Amino acid sequence: MNSKWFVIVNPTSGNGISKKLWPKIEKELIVQNIEFKVAFTKYEEHSKELVQSALNNNFRKIISVGGDGSLHNIVNGIFNATSTDYKSIKLGVIPIGTGNDWVKSYNIPINYKKAIAIIKEEYSYYQDIGKILLINSNTYYYFNNLAGIGFDGHVVNKVHKYKYLGFLAYLTGALVSLVGFKRKYLEIKFNKTTISGKSLMLLIGIGKYSGGGMQLTENVKTNDGLFDISYIKDVSFLTVIKHISKLFKGTVTDLPIIKTYKTSALKVSIKNKKNIYLQADGELLKTDSFTASILPRALQFIIPKP
Structure with a gap:
């Protein structure tokens, strides 16, 4: 070695x-x-x-x-x-x-x-890693922070235009993307739960932060063998704007419009695949129905001593 x-x-x-x-x-x-x-x-x-x-x-x-x-x-x-x-x-x-x-x-x-x-x-810390399988293409991708589909992926598709703004690129991309974004019909299955209907976005988290410091998941622990799921149904443009500051304060998950769950695996079926984006740590993936599973404590990262 x-x-x-x-x-x-x-x-x-x-x-x-x-x-x-x-x-x-x-x-x-x-x-x-x-x-x-x-x-x-x-x-x-x-x-x-x-x-x-x-x-x-x-x-x-x-x-x-x-x-x-x-x-x-x-x-x-x-x-x-x-x-x-x-x-x-x-x-x-x-x-x-x-x-x-x-x-x-x-x-x-x-x-x-x-x-x-x-x-x-x-100082080594073993962290969980997420594994995505795009079902139709039988292709695997991995993520170490957060994956998302719907509005989250739509923002990632836009944000490259605003990279010169630094961390504000994500907020700018989010505000621009809200205009004209069409909600997508998702069917999400995990544990014994099924969620279906028009959705703003689904977030599958391992880490705590995304989008330049937004906190969209709660009770995050990066090595507990569980995804932290945040799901937002079809809500209005004005509702999102009203609460946008909470994205950076870590209080957005307290809102009734967001449902949070924990699971080690899930399956997502996409009913209207046109113009919908799935992102993993900012990488846009070809739209497909997919599964996500967790690889518990799969990789050592060097972090500060606690």
Whole structure:
């Protein structure tokens, strides 16, 4: 096993900030006596290939330099690798992105020197990972923070236009998306519960934050082997606007318009598939009926000591 860290840098993260910061990050890694090899992504999803190559070369310690999308792609690269003991892998993060949502659940700072100091300590935490199966195409995807369908996915489809606004990109995308968004008919089955009808959105959470700091799920614990489900039925534009500030305060789940549940698996059938988006950690997936199941404590992440 290679004792060095394999560092994957997405130079486009944070509107190119990671590329500008890399010389300083590299210097700090050396100052903190972290041995590493580095690779830069050259195209979308390149990090999946890079991490698989690293695993094939016996690296088991990976650092993601980028945002939530970079981390998501690395996680998918890991779980799509062949003949790998996933639980032996350690994954650290130096967050440079638009939303930086996953790190908020663990209070990992965006200050790169502090983030590197946390990686240096190598305090490991086994977190749950979500597994999505698109039924018609028999294709698997994985997520480490949150997946959503309906309005949530619609926002992700819009938000890339507003990346230059930083974390406000998600709020701007949400406000723009509300205009003209058509509710979708979903049938959701989990445990012994069935929910069906026109829906604003369904959220399937592992982490606490999404959309640049919005808190859309409650009682989140990232290693309890359960998804935190938030479901919003067909509600009016004015109702959403009235309560939009609560998205960032963590009180939105107290509203009667949101129903929350916990489950380790669910199935979602989509009745009107046109213009509906399913997203996993910000990656838009081809619309399909799907199942989601949890892989309990499946991967080690490096986080601050409690």
